[in-house]
Every structure is written in structure tokens, then in C-alpha cells.
Amino acid sequence: MKVRKFAAIDIGSNAIRLLTHNVIEEEGKKTQFRKSALVRVAVRLGEDSFTKGEISEKNEIRMLKSMKAFKLLMEVAGVEDYRACATSAMREASNGTEIIEKIKKEAGVSIDLINGKQEAAIIASTDLKSLIKEDQSYLYIDVGGGSTEFTIFTNGKIKISKSFKLGTVRLLNDMVKQEVWDNLKKWIETNTDSLEKLSIIGSGGNINKLHKMSGRKEGQALSYIWLNAQYKFLDSLSYENRISELGLNPDRADVIIPAARIFLSAAKWSVVKKIYVPKIGLSDGIIKTLYHSKKKKA
Template sequence: MSKRVAVMDLGTNTFHLLIADGDIDNYQEIVHYHEAVKLGEGGINKGYIVPEAYQRGIDTMQMFAREIKANNATETRAIATSALRSASNGQDFIKEVKDKTGISIEIINGEQEAGFIYQGVKISGCLSAQNSLIMDIGGGSVEFILGNINGITWKQSFEIGAARLMDLFHRTDPIPPASIEALNLYLEDHLNDLFTAVATQKVDVLIGSSGAFETFAEVIEIEKGHPFDLKTTKNYNFDESELLTLTNKFVQSTHKERAASKGIIPVRVDMIVAASLITRFIMHKLGISKVSMCSNSLKEGVLAGMLA
């Protein structure tokens, strides 16, 4: 008998709820919500959750609890990452959620986060025997996982997420060239462990896990006049020049131009600039020309463990 489970991925920008049943090779999504909570807004680099964001988080968790009950999920896991990990009032939030909903939130570290992301990407079927570098750009942190279908050779989480970079460097729009240069130098300084890890390994492809990479794929296809549905597109291979052209366009754009672009969900309208800059930096720095998108990420990795 298959069980029905609920996974909550409580990220810096977005809270996700995935309710599914079946087995891991053939599971059925019952509910899939993503709420733009923006938990890091206004306080991400100060180390606390501001009152408005805190309240949005509580309201969303109460809504998730109602959905879980209505859909008769028998097992739940709520996973919190960078924003709650580093917030001084993170424990207050966890206690209030437990008191009001009965949901126990687990705070995981960056290594665990990277491990779940790998499992999520693996079950999508987009890994091969060749080495891939998986990159998951969150609001608070960015995870890099080096490995293949047989396992992980190296993984690490870096507190350089799009919300953090936006707060540090993207204060005027479009982002000025001096800020781009400062952001690139910042990445150069903070990603030494990544450069060391890949120095002796040949990376066949960069796999972008969900988030910004879904936006890149969707906008590229919409601009070609093609339909694009993330529910049916689990994997997508980019044309290098199309991806670089699009990221360049995002970097040079204004908020108004991005907001008018079909394919960018509201929570990513501003974050997409920092995400574009990280993506371009990694491609150029590591000399990677093959890039693909995988719509699976942490929540599917947690789901894999629950349904196994």
C-alpha cells in the first residue's frame, strides 16, 4: 500500500509544499504549492527575520497545515535552510509554527542540503556516468555538488545566495558595471573550495537545479513562441549562446522590463539578476559550455527518502 507524504522546503525566498503518493520511481503529485514568503527580505545579511516576513512565514505554514490535513498526508517533513539557519529569531519561528500547526521544522546544514539536492536531481534521470557539477542557487545559499549517477565526489554549500548578493550589490537598477565587477570579485574570493574541487576533475555539464534555471528555460522557449510547461519538462538542455544572451539581457534590464517579461515569476523578478551573474561567472571561470536545467531539487530528494 502506497503512503501519502508531505514535504515542505522552507527556503529564503519561497516556501514549497509537495504532497505526493506512490513509489519513488512513479510518484503522483497531489499538491504542489510555492509561496513567495521572502523570509530573507530586509534582514538577510543582518541575521534576523523582519516582522513582515516572519508573519508571511507563519501564515504560509498555517495554510500548509490545512492542506496537509485536507489531503490526508500521513507523514510530513518540513526542512529549513539558509534563512532560518542563520536568523537570530529562527528558533522563535520554529516554536511558533510548532505551537500553531503541530509541524516540526528541521533545520539542516549546508552539507545535508547539498545531499538532498543531489538525490532530487538523481531521481529525475539527468545524471550520467560522466561528471556533472550541480548548482542550486537559493536566496540564502548556493549549493555545488560534483558527481555522477554513481555518487557524489564532493559537495559544499556557500552563503552567497541571490538574496544576499542582491542586498550587497544590486541596489540600483540596472545593476551598474562597478557593482558587477565587485560581485565577481566577491565570488572569486568566496568560492576557492569549489575551484580546488574541480581543478582535478573534468566536468561534462553544469546542471542547474530548479529555481532560476527554470526561469531561464521558460523565458528562452516563450521568446521562441514555444509552449513550456514545468510540470512536464523535468530536464532541459540549453544552447550556450542563447543562455548567455538571455543572462546578459537580464543583467542589463530594469525592474520594469523584467516584470513585463513572460516566464519570470514575481519572486524572481529581481533575484534573476544575481542568479544570471553567478551562472555566467561559473560558466566562464570553469570553462563549462554544456548547461542543463533539472526541475527537481531538495524537496524531491527528501521525498525520495520518504517514499523509499
């Protein structure tokens, strides 16, 4: 048996995450990927990027310090290799490339700027494939702070995928035009109209939290009825009460509502009553693609 360590850094619009995995290789057995640790820092880059067009000096400093800390944590943990990916907030910031170069120079961390299609492809490389049955269809939704990726699976394969600038941080800052909602509605209705046995698979921190709040066991789906009721309940509470009474983190207590709205809208337009939450995301996909890439080269 050989145990290897890999890490992923996900630089999102709402938070920055460092995920480490133990990758267990054993002759004659399937390689196992086990989460070792997760560090999440609430640096809301999207609020800068989407409203001002650039990352503020304050968040630039916080981001640089986070990357230095992540580098040290990876060294202490004995991480063999890592990959860092930045999504919409850094892509749309006028000083995004400049900050990435600074981080590489001062923190020694290289960052890849990825687009929506690349993000969807990385996520699709996770355990998602093992959940998809060939005789059913799925609408996979990954809700982020700056954008949401939609992918349709039929016959066990990707039929079509599209990224929409419809994220929780954008919605909080009232930066999503009705046209975006209309385009999403049309896209979902057009691409799901002929599909039978359709279910939704959701990913992202917000739907994971909602699933945990529901008290359902792992593998049990959220119903549209429950999610709609929970959305209305959360919306009826003040931001402060969501933190004090429900125990939500301050950076989760606001974005969880627009996230629920996105899932509810998609479920309504695709006429789906169940949402499965396998708790996988970009970080998991980064580690999987990194490992298989290294194995192929070897």
C-alpha cells in the same frame, strides 16, 4: 497497487513551498513518485535575516499563517507524513529557533533547521542519480536565496560538495564580498581541472524559469551562449518591464539576474558549455528521503 501521499515544506530565503507527491507502490514494479500539487508563497525571509539579523514581525506572521494553511491543505489532501526543512535564512536569524518553536505550538508543524551539507545530501537523493552517467563528470549547482550548493559527481558518485554563502537575495542586497567569489572560483577550478566530459546540472526556481523561457524541450540543455545573451537582455530591462513585458512574477523578476550570474560564473570557471535542467530540488529530495526512511523503519 497502493497510492500514498507525502509532503515536503521548503522554507527558503526567497519563498516557502509546499510540495505534495503521490507515491505509487505496485508489486514487482519500481516505486513511482508523481508531483500532485505545489503551493508557493513569496515570503522573502532572507531580506530580513541577511540585512537585519532577524525575521521581522510582519514576515513572522506571514510565515505562521502559511504553516497553518499548509497544515490544513495536507490534512485535506490526506497526506500520510511530511517533513519541513528551513535553510540559511532561518539558520542565520537570531529569532529563527524562537519562531520555529512558536510555529510548532500554534500551527502544529515541526521544522528542521538543516545546514548546507544536509541540504546537498537531500537533493542528491532525488532522481539526480538516474541522470548521472558513470563515464562522465558533473558539477551540480543548486542556487538558493541565501546560499548555493556545489556538488561534483565523478564515476557516478559524489566526489566533493561545498556550500557557499552566495545566494540571490544576498546578491540583491549587496551582501556578498569579492572574497566569496574568489573562493568559489578557486574551488571550482581546483576540483574540475582534471575532469573530462564535464557538464553542469542546475536546479532552483530561477534556472527552471530560464529553461522554460528558452523554449527548449525537457532534457535539452541550455548553452552558455544562450544563457549569457539572456542574462544581458534581462539586465537591460527595468524591474517593471521584466514583470509587464516578460510576465515574470514580482518575486522572480529581480532574483533571476543574480541567479543567472552564478550559473554563468560557474560555467566559465569550469569551462563548461552546457547546463542541464532536470527540474528537481530540495522539496523532491525531502519526500524521497522521508519515504525511504519510513520504508526502512517498517
